[in-house]
Amino acid sequence: MSKPIIACWGFFDGIHQGHQALFKQLLINAKIDNYQTCIISFDMKPQSVINDNDNKVLLSDEDKIKTITKYNFDYYWEIKFSKRIAILSATQFISWLLANNIKAVVVSPNIRFGYQGQGNIKTLQQSPLQVYLCDDIIVNNNKISSTYIKQLLQNKEISKANFYLQQEPYTICGKVVAGIKEGRTINFPTANLSLSTNYALPGLATYITLTEVDNKWYQSMTVIMLRHNKPLVESYLLNFNQDLYGKVIRVRFLTFLRDNLKFSNLDDLKKQLHKDLADTINYFTNIN
Structure with missing residues (x-):
């Protein structure tokens, strides 16, 4: 039987400092507890399907995959996001993870997932999954996120946006x-x-x-x-x-x-x- 998998999931637009912290935490926990590593990403921004807008991105799909590949994860799975995926309940999503040999996850304490964000950290902790936490990166009361970096770019604060992207300008x-x-x-x-x-x-x-x-x-x-x-x-x-x-x-x-x-x-x-x-x-x- 193959080794169990530890995973994290998201759209990972920009691969900014917040994403990088998540990836590093994944690699640390995998080494300590002998897991295979997996990144689960979506082919498009979930909000662009759910809201039919908000479809601006920081990275092309090709550049995102190239950047993630540098971390040498065991698996990279890309899910084609659709309205059918969007209505999956939190419980259904957890069942899908378990069915694919994923036994542990690394997530933010404030994670929301499943239909209308019904799933949260407690949902995961009450499931059979082993849950590891990775704190969000907060600077001057701002969570480092793709949305925040887009705001910096729109405000022409290029140097600050580049600092939080960190991979490259x-x-x-x-x-x-x-x-x-x-x-x-x-x-x-x-x-x-x-x-x-x-x-x-x-x-x-x-x-x-x-x-x-x-x-x-x-x-x-x-x-x-x-x-x-x-x-x-x-x-x-x-x-x-x-x-x-x-x-x-x-x-x-x-x-x-x-x-x-x-x-x-x-x-x-x-x-x-x-x-x-x-x-x-x-x-x-x-x-x-």
């Missing part, structure tokens, strides 16, 4: 597509991204970033703006003159540069971009 991915090419007319050609995932973008502003092209990172500055009421992401890469159309690139946000401004003419825009460029070069000079 906030990164998005997309294919370079044709834009209005305004930047080319003032010698600031930008890569216009068609995003691969419904990312929770930082607030409308200009940021200092790194942009990855063909596995090489370039210093860059990136603007997030609204065009036709939709967010537009454009990156200007320093010391770069290759054709990017059709390439899939990654943009990593390092820090806030400035709020977006309205310009009455292209000359004023060009002057501001030269200032932005100087500030960006100064930033990278000082961190090296």
Whole structure:
């Protein structure tokens, strides 16, 4: 008979400090009590199915799996979340865990699960499962969560969001597509991204970033703006003159540069971009 399994479950968007604490606790308890380890994730955010909204994410599914894989868990199970799954009772979910050789779980003391969140820590402790607790990470009365990190990004607090993500600075991915090419007319050609995932973008502003092209990172500055009421992401890469159309690139946000401004003419825009460029070069000079 195979060794029993210890597991934790969730959507794990962002793999932030809170998730990392849960994973480390799982590995510690597995080693002490001789369990196999398992992460149970969902293919989409449960709230997006239950509420038909709230579908912005911090990580693409591909990047989430890559990050979780680094922990070398014995199993990674991804459940296709649906309304049928959403109406499972807490007792039914526990029965499913037990039927799959899961004998122990690592959870937050404030966990809610099952239909309408009817299950809680007491539900688990009264079941045959061995229950290990992992406290939430609280900083300045804020629980470190995907929701909190999204708020920081929306408020343009990039450095703070990156600190709580910890794995790597906030990164998005997309294919370079044709834009209005305004930047080319003032010698600031930008890569216009068609995003691969419904990312929770930082607030409308200009940021200092790194942009990855063909596995090489370039210093860059990136603007997030609204065009036709939709967010537009454009990156200007320093010391770069290759054709990017059709390439899939990654943009990593390092820090806030400035709020977006309205310009009455292209000359004023060009002057501001030269200032932005100087500030960006100064930033990278000082961190090296």
